[in-house]
Amino acid sequence: RELDRIEIGNGPYAGTRGPITEKIQSAFFDIVNGRNPKYAEWLTSV
Numbered sequence: 705r706e707l708d709r710i711e712i713g714n715g716p717y718a719g720t721r722g723p724i725t726e727k728i729q730s731a732f733f734d735i736v737n738g739r740n741p742k743y744a745e746w747l748t749s750v
Contacts, residue, residue, distance in 0.1 A: 705713045713719070721729065734740040738747060 705711070731740070735743045735746065738744065
């Protein structure tokens with residue numbers, strides 16, 4: 705893969721989520737699934 709003609713995705717985490725991505729993704733899913741009360745006011749039931 706490449707971005708702006710620069711090859712990306714060939715490092716030690718190629719094909720997997722890196723540690724920073726895992727932390728961000730985990731925090732996101734905790735928020736949107738209501739598991740983090742700090743951000744409960746961000747949610748709206750539909």
